[in-house]
Amino acid sequence: MKTRILAAAAAASLLLTGCAALLDRDYVSVTVHSTTPATAGDNSALRAESYQELVNVLTYMVSQSMPSASIRLYESEDVQADLERACVEVTQEYPLGAYAVDYIQYHVSPILTYHEAEVQITYRRTKEQMDAIVSATGITAIRSQLESTLEQFSPECTLSISYFDGGVDDIQALFRQAYFAVPEAAEDLPDVSVSLYPDSGRQRIVELELNYHLPQDELLRRQETTRYQCQELARDLKSYTGDLRISAAGQTVLQVCSYTSDGGSTPYLALTDGRANSQGLALFMSALCQQLNVDCMVVEGSQNGRPHFWNVVSTQNGWRHLDLAMVENWISPYQTDAQMTAAGYVWDGQSVPQCPAPFPAS
Numbered sequence: 001m002k003t004r005i006l007a008a009a010a011a012a013s014l015l016l017t018g019c020a021a022l023l024d025r026d027y028v029s030v031t032v033h034s035t036t037p038a039t040a041g042d043n044s045a046l047r048a049e050s051y052q053e054l055v056n057v058l059t060y061m062v063s064q065s066m067p068s069a070s071i072r073l074y075e076s077e078d079v080q081a082d083l084e085r086a087c088v089e090v091t092q093e094y095p096l097g098a099y100a101v102d103y104i105q106y107h108v109s110p111i112l113t114y115h116e117a118e119v120q121i122t123y124r125r126t127k128e129q130m131d132a133i134v135s136a137t138g139i140t141a142i143r144s145q146l147e148s149t150l151e152q153f154s155p156e157c158t159l160s161i162s163y164f165d166g167g168v169d170d171i172q173a174l175f176r177q178a179y180f181a182v183p184e185a186a187e188d189l190p191d192v193s194v195s196l197y198p199d200s201g202r203q204r205i206v207e208l209e210l211n212y213h214l215p216q217d218e219l220l221r222r223q224e225t226t227r228y229q230c231q232e233l234a235r236d237l238k239s240y241t242g243d244l245r246i247s248a249a250g251q252t253v254l255q256v257c258s259y260t261s262d263g264g265s266t267p268y269l270a271l272t273d274g275r276a277n278s279q280g281l282a283l284f285m286s287a288l289c290q291q292l293n294v295d296c297m298v299v300e301g302s303q304n305g306r307p308h309f310w311n312v313v314s315t316q317n318g319w320r321h322l323d324l325a326m327v328e329n330w331i332s333p334y335q336t337d338a339q340m341t342a343a344g345y346v347w348d349g350q351s352v353p354q355c356p357a358p359f360p361a362s
Contacts, residue, residue, distance in 0.1 A: 045070045045116070051082050058090040058104070061119070062097050065127040071117045079108055079115045095160065096133075098197035099205040100125040129158070133205065137162045139174065142206075146178035149210070151185045153219045157208045164204075168194045171206055177351060180298040183287035184230070187222045187266045188214045222268040226287060229271050234291035243315050246296075247330050249288050250322060253281060259325045278325045282309040285324055289313065301347030308345070312353055319353040321345075 048054040149157040263275035270276035289296035295314035310323035320334035
């Protein structure tokens, strides 16, 4: 009989002897009934007849937040090696294990035709934290969940992500995009820390911790004020249609607040102070357009080398740029990509709809 304690961070040497090949393993959810049938007379014992079944049993325990269990091991030439290797895999490469498990302790006893392992799992996350994890497949779903987190001014967000090969910087970029996609809640861009479990792989858990600079009740008050004011302003603009509705919205924004480089950077400050910088104007315009069912996005970029914000809006001629900070007249306020580039604007073309010149009439 031998007892071994395997900490999640203490198994690097084992990876050199065969666990590295397990990085791309797909983890299967298992149940006691289908994968680990109980032995007659003992409904509490789990059963594993291969190494993969052993891994499945351990991942099942983690998925159910089980602190302990008895596992009956059959058909194993080296029980200790298999257990040690499986614990490395579950605590380092299985996303929920890498996120939630501190270490696994086990005690093995030989019993006639099998070995019985008494397994104890120590968690560093609560069951409530594990149950709160939300699944998100692909970039669009990830950003949608981040938007929901920002709309509620939540201090944390934990996602189980699939089909995403990016790293911490990519998650932070998506987070920033999400912030500008919810203008009514864009009242305080929080500092965010991002952790991935594990660092790489097709399936991971991403944990975000958000640090706001204002109390949540104040942020909720500002959000509600912004929403109410935009609803009131939109009431008088809904009689307009097409591009006239967009122009009317833009002119209303400039009537409510004036552009100044040291003005407010949020819709609330633009509405209450009457002064806004390019970020505040663009967010205010986007918030008002949402009330008018006009497709409008905030663009973060630069103009002549200086940080600058503006909008892209869906017009009758397709997507067009609209910079309220630079509009000189409302006869032709909408710009194509080529016109913006010629004027010294730079932006991320991958995250902003293209605004091409219209085809000449035939």
